[in-house]
Protein backbone atom coordinates (compact mmCIF):
# COMPACT_ATOMS: atom_id res chain seq x y z
CA UNK A 1 0.00 0.00 0.00
CA UNK A 2 1.32 3.43 -0.91
CA UNK A 3 1.20 6.02 1.89
CA UNK A 4 0.04 9.54 1.10
CA UNK A 5 1.35 12.87 2.36
CA UNK A 6 -0.53 16.06 1.48
CA UNK A 7 1.78 19.01 1.92
CA UNK A 8 1.57 22.79 2.18
CA UNK A 9 -1.45 22.98 4.47
CA UNK A 10 -2.36 26.52 5.52
CA UNK A 11 -5.95 25.90 6.68
CA UNK A 12 -7.25 23.54 9.37
CA UNK A 13 -10.26 22.57 7.22
CA UNK A 14 -8.03 21.41 4.34
CA UNK A 15 -5.84 19.33 6.63
CA UNK A 16 -8.88 17.77 8.30
CA UNK A 17 -10.44 16.93 4.94
CA UNK A 18 -7.20 15.29 3.77
CA UNK A 19 -7.15 13.19 6.96
CA UNK A 20 -10.83 12.25 6.57
CA UNK A 21 -10.22 11.22 2.96
CA UNK A 22 -7.43 8.90 4.10
CA UNK A 23 -4.17 10.85 3.91
CA UNK A 24 -1.50 9.31 6.15
CA UNK A 25 0.39 12.55 6.68
CA UNK A 26 0.02 16.29 6.28
CA UNK A 27 2.77 18.88 5.93
CA UNK A 28 3.10 22.48 7.09
CA UNK A 29 5.76 24.61 5.42
CA UNK A 30 7.64 26.71 7.98
CA UNK A 31 10.34 28.17 5.75
CA UNK A 32 10.13 31.71 4.34
CA UNK A 33 11.28 30.25 0.99
CA UNK A 34 7.67 29.20 0.39
CA UNK A 35 4.41 30.67 -0.93
CA UNK A 36 2.77 28.28 1.54
CA UNK A 37 4.60 29.44 4.66
CA UNK A 38 2.56 29.35 7.87
CA UNK A 39 3.38 31.00 11.20
CA UNK A 40 4.35 28.92 14.22
CA UNK A 41 0.90 29.63 15.69
CA UNK A 42 -0.90 28.53 12.49
CA UNK A 43 1.18 25.36 12.28
CA UNK A 44 0.46 24.55 15.93
CA UNK A 45 -3.30 24.96 15.34
CA UNK A 46 -3.21 22.68 12.26
CA UNK A 47 -1.11 20.00 14.00
CA UNK A 48 -3.30 20.05 17.13
CA UNK A 49 -6.46 19.64 14.99
CA UNK A 50 -5.25 16.35 13.49
CA UNK A 51 -6.87 13.08 14.58
CA UNK A 52 -4.80 10.19 15.96
CA UNK A 53 -2.60 8.23 13.54
CA UNK A 54 -2.09 11.11 11.09
CA UNK A 55 1.60 12.00 10.87
CA UNK A 56 2.40 15.71 10.95
CA UNK A 57 5.46 17.04 9.14
CA UNK A 58 7.12 20.47 9.49
CA UNK A 59 9.18 21.62 6.48
CA UNK A 60 12.33 23.73 6.45
CA UNK A 61 14.84 24.91 3.89
CA UNK A 62 18.22 26.06 5.22
CA UNK A 63 16.57 27.64 8.25
CA UNK A 64 18.23 28.64 11.54
CA UNK A 65 18.79 26.06 14.25
CA UNK A 66 16.87 28.21 16.74
CA UNK A 67 13.82 28.40 14.48
CA UNK A 68 13.75 24.63 13.90
CA UNK A 69 14.01 24.06 17.67
CA UNK A 70 11.19 26.55 18.33
CA UNK A 71 8.93 24.66 15.88
CA UNK A 72 9.78 21.32 17.53
CA UNK A 73 8.98 22.75 20.99
CA UNK A 74 5.81 24.67 20.09
CA UNK A 75 4.26 22.87 17.09
CA UNK A 76 5.36 19.37 18.15
CA UNK A 77 5.31 17.78 14.66
CA UNK A 78 5.81 14.02 14.29
CA UNK A 79 8.56 14.55 11.72
CA UNK A 80 10.78 17.28 10.30
CA UNK A 81 11.52 17.58 6.57
CA UNK A 82 14.59 19.42 5.29
CA UNK A 83 14.57 20.75 1.72
CA UNK A 84 17.83 22.68 1.48
CA UNK A 85 21.55 21.93 1.65
CA UNK A 86 21.39 20.67 5.25
CA UNK A 87 23.95 17.93 5.99
CA UNK A 88 23.15 14.65 7.74
CA UNK A 89 25.00 15.88 10.83
CA UNK A 90 23.08 19.18 10.89
CA UNK A 91 19.70 17.43 10.52
CA UNK A 92 20.54 14.99 13.35
CA UNK A 93 21.35 17.66 15.94
CA UNK A 94 17.67 18.01 16.98
CA UNK A 95 17.28 14.36 17.97
CA UNK A 96 13.93 14.41 16.15
CA UNK A 97 13.05 12.05 13.26
CA UNK A 98 13.27 13.69 9.85
CA UNK A 99 12.93 13.27 6.11
CA UNK A 100 15.57 14.69 3.76
CA UNK A 101 14.46 15.98 0.37
CA UNK A 102 16.64 15.10 -2.61
CA UNK A 103 16.47 17.59 -5.50
CA UNK A 104 16.10 15.44 -8.62
CA UNK A 105 16.02 18.35 -11.09
CA UNK A 106 19.37 17.29 -12.60
CA UNK A 107 18.13 13.75 -13.25
CA UNK A 108 20.49 10.81 -12.75
CA UNK A 109 23.33 13.17 -11.76
CA UNK A 110 21.37 13.99 -8.59
CA UNK A 111 21.35 10.41 -7.29
CA UNK A 112 24.72 10.79 -5.50
CA UNK A 113 22.86 12.72 -2.76
CA UNK A 114 21.03 9.55 -1.68
CA UNK A 115 24.13 8.25 0.10
CA UNK A 116 24.68 11.44 2.10
CA UNK A 117 21.81 11.08 4.59
CA UNK A 118 22.09 7.72 6.38
CA UNK A 119 20.26 9.00 9.48
CA UNK A 120 17.15 10.28 7.73
CA UNK A 121 13.98 8.30 8.49
CA UNK A 122 13.13 8.57 4.81
CA UNK A 123 14.27 10.28 1.61
CA UNK A 124 11.85 12.39 -0.42
CA UNK A 125 12.80 12.56 -4.09
CA UNK A 126 11.37 15.76 -5.52
CA UNK A 127 11.34 17.22 -9.03
CA UNK A 128 12.88 20.60 -8.27
CA UNK A 129 16.52 21.59 -8.84
CA UNK A 130 19.26 21.95 -6.20
CA UNK A 131 18.73 25.20 -4.25
CA UNK A 132 15.16 25.61 -5.55
CA UNK A 133 12.10 25.48 -3.32
CA UNK A 134 9.76 22.48 -3.30
CA UNK A 135 6.08 22.67 -4.14
CA UNK A 136 7.19 23.47 -7.68
CA UNK A 137 4.97 21.07 -9.60
CA UNK A 138 8.06 19.81 -11.46
CA UNK A 139 8.10 16.12 -12.40
CA UNK A 140 11.32 14.08 -12.64
CA UNK A 141 11.99 10.83 -14.49
CA UNK A 142 10.27 8.26 -12.23
CA UNK A 143 12.34 5.41 -13.66
CA UNK A 144 15.32 6.90 -11.76
CA UNK A 145 13.75 5.90 -8.42
CA UNK A 146 16.33 3.53 -6.90
CA UNK A 147 15.37 0.15 -5.45
CA UNK A 148 18.54 -0.54 -3.46
CA UNK A 149 18.25 2.17 -0.80
CA UNK A 150 17.58 1.06 2.79
CA UNK A 151 15.38 4.00 3.79
CA UNK A 152 11.76 4.40 2.72
CA UNK A 153 11.57 6.54 -0.45
CA UNK A 154 8.87 9.14 -0.96
CA UNK A 155 8.02 10.26 -4.48
CA UNK A 156 7.19 13.96 -4.98
CA UNK A 157 7.08 16.55 -7.70
CA UNK A 158 4.21 17.42 -10.01
CA UNK A 159 1.97 14.53 -8.97
CA UNK A 160 -1.75 14.81 -9.79
CA UNK A 161 -4.77 12.51 -9.84
CA UNK A 162 -4.09 12.01 -13.54
CA UNK A 163 -0.46 10.88 -13.32
CA UNK A 164 -0.04 9.35 -9.84
CA UNK A 165 -1.05 5.80 -10.87
CA UNK A 166 1.63 5.70 -13.57
CA UNK A 167 4.13 7.23 -11.14
CA UNK A 168 3.46 4.50 -8.54
CA UNK A 169 3.68 1.71 -11.11
CA UNK A 170 7.04 2.95 -12.38
CA UNK A 171 8.70 4.17 -9.17
CA UNK A 172 7.10 1.83 -6.59
CA UNK A 173 7.63 4.30 -3.74
CA UNK A 174 6.89 3.83 -0.05
CA UNK A 175 4.76 6.98 -0.20
CA UNK A 176 3.73 9.81 -2.49
CA UNK A 177 3.74 13.50 -1.60
CA UNK A 178 1.60 16.16 -3.26
CA UNK A 179 1.21 19.91 -2.89
CA UNK A 180 0.34 21.93 -6.01
CA UNK A 181 -1.47 19.04 -7.73
CA UNK A 182 -4.35 19.24 -5.22
CA UNK A 183 -4.59 23.04 -5.00
CA UNK A 184 -6.73 25.80 -6.48
CA UNK A 185 -4.08 28.37 -5.40
CA UNK A 186 -0.81 28.03 -3.42
CA UNK A 187 -1.72 26.75 0.05
CA UNK A 188 -5.44 26.42 -0.75
CA UNK A 189 -6.50 22.82 -1.29
CA UNK A 190 -9.25 21.94 -3.77
CA UNK A 191 -11.59 19.33 -2.18
CA UNK A 192 -12.30 17.63 -5.53
CA UNK A 193 -8.62 17.40 -6.47
CA UNK A 194 -7.78 16.07 -2.98
CA UNK A 195 -10.51 13.42 -3.21
CA UNK A 196 -9.50 12.39 -6.75
CA UNK A 197 -5.81 12.22 -5.84
CA UNK A 198 -6.32 10.03 -2.76
CA UNK A 199 -8.76 7.78 -4.64
CA UNK A 200 -6.26 7.40 -7.52
CA UNK A 201 -3.50 6.34 -5.12
CA UNK A 202 -5.75 3.93 -3.22
CA UNK A 203 -6.88 2.22 -6.43
CA UNK A 204 -3.31 1.61 -7.62
CA UNK A 205 -1.59 -1.60 -6.56
CA UNK A 206 2.00 -1.24 -5.31
CA UNK A 207 3.71 -4.47 -4.23
Ligand SMILES: O=C(O)c1ccccc1NCC(=O)[C@H](O)[C@H](O)COP(=O)(O)O
Nearest residue numbers: 007034133134135136137157158179180
Ligand atom coordinates in the same frame (compact mmCIF):
# COMPACT_ATOMS: atom_id res chain seq x y z
O1 LIG B 1 5.61 23.60 -0.88
C1 LIG B 1 6.42 24.53 -0.79
O2 LIG B 1 6.10 25.70 -1.05
C2 LIG B 1 7.84 24.25 -0.37
C3 LIG B 1 8.74 25.33 -0.27
C4 LIG B 1 10.05 25.09 0.12
C5 LIG B 1 10.46 23.81 0.39
C6 LIG B 1 9.58 22.75 0.25
C7 LIG B 1 8.27 22.95 -0.13
N1 LIG B 1 7.38 21.90 -0.31
C8 LIG B 1 7.83 20.56 -0.27
C9 LIG B 1 6.87 19.45 -0.41
O3 LIG B 1 6.91 18.51 0.36
C10 LIG B 1 5.97 19.37 -1.60
O4 LIG B 1 4.88 18.60 -1.27
C11 LIG B 1 6.72 18.67 -2.71
O5 LIG B 1 7.77 19.53 -3.07
C12 LIG B 1 5.83 18.40 -3.92
O6 LIG B 1 5.29 19.59 -4.41
P1 LIG B 1 4.45 19.56 -5.78
O7 LIG B 1 5.40 19.37 -6.90
O8 LIG B 1 3.80 20.92 -5.84
O9 LIG B 1 3.43 18.48 -5.63
